[in-house]
Amino acid sequence: MASGDPVSALPRAGRPGDELLAEMTAGRSGDLDWRSGKAFSLVYNAADPSLEELQHQVASLFLHDNALNPFAYPSLAKMEGELVAMSADLLGTEARNGALTSGGTESIFCAVQTAREHARTQLGIAEPTVLLPSTAHPAFTKAAHNLDIESIRVPVDSTGRADVAATEALIDDRTALIVGSAPCYPYGSIDPIEELAALAASRGLLCHVDACLGGWLLPFWAEVTGPIQPWDLRVEGVTSLSADIHKYGYAYKGASVVLYRDRSLLKHQFFSFDDWPGGFYGSATPAGTRPAPPIAGAWATLMHLGHEGFIAKATAIAEATATIAAGIDATGDLRVLHDPDMSVLLFTSAERSITSLGAAMTKRGWKLDQVQEGLHLMVSPGHREVADQFVVDLGEAYAEAEPAAEQEAAAAPYAGRAIS
Template identity: 40%
Template structure:
């Protein structure tokens, strides 16, 4: 029974939470190099936590009922706008929601533009011929879908947004030396159905910045909006630049950039979920909004995908920005850049390892010439360090990803020592050996035809225990299987993993 017959004490509940978290990765200290962002400053996190709790029960649904929401959001969005070239913004729950709204705004903006063009053409035809021309000059024929043009390294949130919003994705390859998109390839992919061009600053997989100026310029010449995904880099790159990093222009000050997403729960170090979506034109921001008067209840006008939502994340973001201030972020930027430099230099000295590209940010990916990186990741996890595996894709080899944060500098030497030891151990263990025929078996499975229990048994056969409370699993085998499968099969397998983990 999930609901207790009577209420439980706070002490009892907190004790159970501690038990449930027993196998969680640590969120402080820098040994988890993905998912969490740590300043190493307890006072800042305390301020954010207290502000979060103070705003926890305030509802962002109606800003006229809670003016504190408007005041805080204006300050938070204003700080991001000041740092990233101006613009008009929306506070959202995270990068995925910011990206979802950017795609919605571009889709609706294009649709409005098409209607205006069609209406103008119809009026011109009526004037000339005394009759109307139905649907004249519309860009989309019936049944056609608008499309996004983006690099293969762009975040899957764009694919998710396209899936939800009825938009097609046109992926463009990246240069396999620099891992950046080539402007010429973007230009070749644009067609009459393109509603948005996307670049990353930086792209998550290798931490490199796409050529924003060139791509934004060609998008502008084509009359198409250009979105910069700076979810990771928006609140990082300006401070790295001040610390001496060679960061090219990427924000709304770049001609042709029409929108930009920036997560504050990443290098803004705010509690999750906190992100800001900026638009160069307030008319485009209005296209991200949703309003409905088609019912007899209360007024519906939403700036985000959500309606009712806690102001806790907004309060936490506001407090974090205020607690750190410009000097605090600059100090964190300096420490982050120094840690990144030392990590890159250290990795180059470990036999068999190679950094992919030349990251302009503090996201570093490395691969192994004679080392199975998935086995290396398991060895590092056994030593208390989490390195994020990334599967091979579009000519990019399987690799491990490290997000360097403000707290990393204090532990970068320890991290390099663990990576070197883990590489040596992985080399001695050898690569993950897949049972003969397993990949073909998985690829040929009709996953819709088997139940979760059967899938769990299949997972257990390759050493992956999906039962709750089973702790941190070794993942080299499952990553090797996924790496050998085509993307569509990977997706189907991952959906079943999630289904089994959460159960009924």
């Protein structure tokens, strides 16, 4: 619970910093405690004190700088270019074919905007549509809404993955973009990217892979756990991809990339305007003023970890995921849905109330997200230390949970920011 009475107007006299810090620190007591290792969303806990220390130093070094004008900040422009280049190298395109954004939602917005402009200028489609698996992140529907184009959700198949035949059946002369996820947020499953991309390519359409979640883990996951199906820009027909550095790239918030197979596509998201007394204005993404700390922080994070650091993190995640999945299985009733391809587990129960099970875990300090079909976990390196305890607590919580009711309580909001 945030402390203090609600502020409704600017105070007449300013208040001392130490007093404010004390109040804000107290106010944080009800906030998500991700350092405990008991939370499974929102923060990807790298459990790496030296990395965190570096990130704090970098954030304060660049705190007041503005990446709006790259000519004023050559150091930021260089780091930004290198972040895109490192991502492009990892994910299968050329160094110049992308842009840094503030997060997955903005990267997806850019890709949908590009698809709309490509459809209008190259395909002659005035009112383009986007085909999405039902598991695709809401950011696609939001982008389509804000860009005033239609998005159509296609139910996924019985494995929780995009249904290629059903997608094909819905392609018409307005279709501009086909989307797949690597992996999708709900189930951690990778859509059949090669088939979706082939479908798009055979009709001259664009194909976007949402790797916001997996982009900075799957390449290392494959090295640690064994081959996974091709899913990135190396797949023929994939034309764009989003990958968040602030998720499994372990940077603090505000860093993602949108990448294209071809630089001519990237240009559809550029904007410039020279009929303004304030001077020439140009931008590569929707934002104007951009905070420098996420750029510098993401750069320092990738450079500090290096390939070996990412392998070590993927190893920790794989071990924790295996322990937790085995613990779920050991109850004999709880079941992970749709055979995830990565470190995301959505599990359900045939016999117990999921709401009651979640509450019993909350009582033991765990913070699991309840969604429509069960309890949702995204495993981070920090979970390796607590995975055994999770299994013990899950067993106890399961024994304590009430039998399944006919009607479960509604799922907690994924992103419940009040809209009024």
